[in-house]
Amino acid sequence: MNALYFSANFANLENKIAMILLDGKKISAEIKAELKKEIEKIKASGGKIPHLAAILVGNDGASETYVKSKVKSCQEVGFHSTLLRLKADISEAALLAEIQKMNQNPEIDGFIVQLPLPKHISENKIIENIAPEKDVDGFHPINIGRMTKNLPAYIPATPFGILQLLERYQIETTSKHCVVVGRSHIVGSPISILMARNAPIGNCTVTLCHSKTKDLSYFTQKADILIVALGKPEFIEAYMVKDGAVVVDVGITRLPDENSAKGYKIVGDVKFEEVAPKCSYITPVPGGVGPMTVVSLLQNTLFAAKKQVYLPNPF
């Protein structure tokens, strides 16, 4: 692993700092290259090419973007992919019927239902009807429960991406104090569980903070590893971060920006320019956790195709 030293391309950083960017773009490209090689081997030996399907209900702009990026990534590494578009007014029963078809289709190794769903449909009911062995998003309670019990499971893509980023940069986690900000079911809650598990990337003392936390900076200032998944742009300021901390920024928000040709800029939950100089490692936004999420979904799909998580008997 080449350490990517951060030399000042931000206006108010004048000196070269021994801070290392957790470069999700670079690492995800490396993992994609590894996946591509593996697919070529599978092809050469006549094995089954992994096949990811995505169900997109309605026409939400952000959901379109996410799903397209997933399909595109499948193509890049040589996976098969299917995009099933359904109308926003589809009934819950009709969506459940489509899920049953996916569950039973031996061609499809794993599939996801892009969230959020229209309000007349219960997301929880939909998720629980996905066959656990095809639930490559890792949102089915049985996968969450197995993950919690440190049993074989699909780990949700964003937390899985964070673990891999820490692993590839060989960041020591054992006995570190990890503070997680945000308790969403998709990121904060599972990453807090994962970082505390008895596992190579784990074994942290973990503090989970959230909207009801009093005096948040009291906790964030104590973090050796700070993982922020709040969805509040540039919320974490320099005074909230300990010198030498590892900072993982899961936030991604578009802010209006007159100076940009696009009219917006993408920012994370961390004020990067002022926080970065204090860190030993930090993820940029964009180009940090984001690209790791998509590649982790591909890895889960490969596990599914190879029956590496759910064998006939996983124990």
Next chain:
Amino acid sequence: MNALYFSANFANLENKIAMILLDGKKISAEIKAELKKEIEKIKASGGKIPHLAAILVGNDGASETYVKSKVKSCQEVGFHSTLLRLKADISEAALLAEIQKMNQNPEIDGFIVQLPLPKHISENKIIENIAPEKDVDGFHPINIGRMTKNLPAYIPATPFGILQLLERYQIETTSKHCVVVGRSHIVGSPISILMARNAPIGNCTVTLCHSKTKDLSYFTQKADILIVALGKPEFIEAYMVKDGAVVVDVGITRLPDENSAKGYKIVGDVKFEEVAPKCSYITPVPGGVGPMTVVSLLQNTLFAAKKQVYLPNPF
């Protein structure tokens, strides 16, 4: 709720202290009385009497004690109970067959398999084969996952007992710093998840400590609510606890004691005599969390009989 003030019946406590015992014996008796009333109503209306079954494999002394206490508690409140004894050398396949029978038997609302099991049997496989709607121990991954996602689920008996103890003593948990020591799948891990959930007894900032935690006292000293589930007798000393803390001691160990007629004494993970004077609330051992565990199992069984957790559609 009558506050039970702790007057010095311990040798080295000379003054009456405004410390309140979290009296699990008393609260569990109250809950049992409530259950008994409810069963009488169900009987009067011709409803189904809750029926708990327990499977005991082999002759482990501690397991015998636990199972007998569960069966006895069923009788006290008017539940039906069944104890199925199986030989220690039963094959995994034969045990799975017994579990299938329990799953399919409409008479039995909930059942438990007393752990530990003999080494030739996979506990995880056994647990995953219990029908989730009859898994009143709450150990099935789907119940752990649903609990984590704040969905209807059976909560494992010991954590459920702790929540109820805090609730009955009207202890404010929101925005408090809860420190959990121990990450077992049965107590530490689930209680750390529960205390952080967005729920009436929850909403704590939670720190989970374990065997890999460095400088444990640094963390325990900061706890507003300290939950100890280590299994190390009298491990938590006074200097490790903040003044005014709420202390929940899950440990229970027999130590040799020449001064006792029985030849042993029961102690928790907390040095009660020196820690208690610093606390606002503390559980005694015995008589704290222990009795709450059994009564929580009964409550889960009542939920099962009433289909309150797993309806045909739980969402």
